[in-house]
Amino acid sequence: MQILLLAGWIMATFGWLRPIVAAINYLSAKPYSKRTLQWIHGVLFVCAGVVGLVGAAVFAIRLLSIETLAPSILETGYLICGVGLVGWWIADVVEWQRACRRSVDEECHLQRLSWKTALQHHPGASRLLGLPGNEVLMLEVAQRIIRCEGLPEVSSGLSIAHFSDVHFREGMPLEYFRAVFEELGRLRPDLYIFTGDLHDDPDCLRWVPELFGSLHAPLGCYFVLGNHDWQADHVNARIALEDAGWIDLAGRVLPLRDPSGEIVIAGTEFPWMGDLPPFASMPDNRFRILASHTPDLWRWAVDQHVHLMLAGHTHGGQCRLPILGPVFAPSVDGVRYAGGLYKKNSMYLHVSRGISGKDRLRFGCLPEITRFVLKCSPRTELTRPKAAEASHENGS
Numbered sequence: 001m002q003i004l005l006l007a008g009w010i011m012a013t014f015g016w017l018r019p020i021v022a023a024i025n026y027l028s029a030k031p032y033s034k035r036t037l038q039w040i041h042g043v044l045f046v047c048a049g050v051v052g053l054v055g056a057a058v059f060a061i062r063l064l065s066i067e068t069l070a071p072s073i074l075e076t077g078y079l080i081c082g083v084g085l086v087g088w089w090i091a092d093v094v095e096w097q098r099a100c101r102r103s104v105d106e107e108c109h110l111q112r113l114s115w116k117t118a119l120q121h122h123p124g125a126s127r128l129l130g131l132p133g134n135e136v137l138m139l140e141v142a143q144r145i146i147r148c149e150g151l152p153e154v155s156s157g158l159s160i161a162h163f164s165d166v167h168f169r170e171g172m173p174l175e176y177f178r179a180v181f182e183e184l185g186r187l188r189p190d191l192y193i194f195t196g197d198l199h200d201d202p203d204c205l206r207w208v209p210e211l212f213g214s215l216h217a218p219l220g221c222y223f224v225l226g227n228h229d230w231q232a233d234h235v236n237a238r239i240a241l242e243d244a245g246w247i248d249l250a251g252r253v254l255p256l257r258d259p260s261g262e263i264v265i266a267g268t269e270f271p272w273m274g275d276l277p278p279f280a281s282m283p284d285n286r287f288r289i290l291a292s293h294t295p296d297l298w299r300w301a302v303d304q305h306v307h308l309m310l311a312g313h314t315h316g317g318q319c320r321l322p323i324l325g326p327v328f329a330p331s332v333d334g335v336r337y338a339g340g341l342y343k344k345n346s347m348y349l350h351v352s353r354g355i356s357g358k359d360r361l362r363f364g365c366l367p368e369i370t371r372f373v374l375k376c377s378p379r380t381e382l383t384r385p386k387a388a389e390a391s392h393e394n395g396s
């Protein structure tokens with residue numbers, strides 16, 4: 001009986017941490033200032049510490065007590081609710097494991113690269129980079145073929161290189177980013193899309209001309225900024241990227257200069273900066289690509305009939321535990337869309353794990369760049385309004 005009670009205490013303490021983690025994830029997705037977020041995180045981590053300490057203290061008292069003590073009403077309530085909350089963790093794990101098994105792309109080729117040995121002792125590199133298991137100086141290059149409903153037949157084979165969250169800052173060797181951008185250059189896509197969090201340190205914007213300026217694509221290089229740019233220096237970040245030849249997509253819908261002329265590309269930095277892109281300004285029958293820093297806008301994107309949404313921000317959770325997977329991700333959906341390729345109705349949602357991060361730690365969550373090849377779906381002709389019908393409906 002005593003053993004069961006002790007096991008219950010451990011489970012209950014673990015369970016009570018779940019709503020605190022959910023609150024951290026949910027509030028981190030909101031456009032609060034850096035200072036407010038630090039306060040929120042501080043309060044919630046203290047709450048987590050108190051829960052852990054109370055659990056450990058009661059566990060220790062019961063372990064050391066000679067007599068079997070019956071739990072009070074308060075303890076019983078804590079135990080029952082806490083054990084019940086373990087179910088929330090279990091639901092998360094089941095969902096995560098299902099998401100890992102569920103492959104929505106028809107073909108995927110992965111290549112893993114590492115510069116850890118060469119760069120972990122590089123002058124200026126943080127000592128964290130050399131920690132055993134830390135994957136910060138590594139990279140996964142993913143090549144994915146996806147079959148998109150609504151893609152014009154003449155555009156089948158369109159390639160997009162998507163990357164996110166480079167987080168330029170001191171403590172990361174420039175040589176690592178040089179190697180990553182060399183890999184990005186080798187992808188030779190029709191267009192590049194960067195989905196924000198360029199930097200944490202305005203001094204490192206001096207890296208932009210060399211790195212971003214080295215990438216060129218026939219249909220252009222596009223970007224939106226992220227919450228860390230908003231906090232650091234979004235004005236000069238935007239100027240630096242535009243000077244390097246990149247096109248600002250924030251709050252805009254632009255026609256892509258592809259052979260079909262029926263693809264539009266849009267971007268948003270909402271909720272931190274600017275507005276949502278005005279899709280209504282374009283005919284309904286266009287194939288819609290959306291670049292958004294946060295994946296939280298996926299519900300809105302589905303309503304806007306977006307076909308492909310590219311996002312970042314959540315870093316794949318950055319540190320993933322065995323079996324449990326990621327725990328922290330700044331999203332209203334928690335870790336559900338922390339990183340990977342998802343299908344929502346007829347829309348593909350790709351959430352990049354990003355290249356770097358403010359915190360120079362990554363476990364079980366490799367930095368990522370991805371090259372997509374878009375192919376026509378056999379359902380395209382059934383689901384896509386005919387151009388003639390659409391133009392008629394638009395009164396032209």
Ligand SMILES: [Fe+2]
Nearest residue numbers: 165197228313
């Ligand atoms: Fe980020």
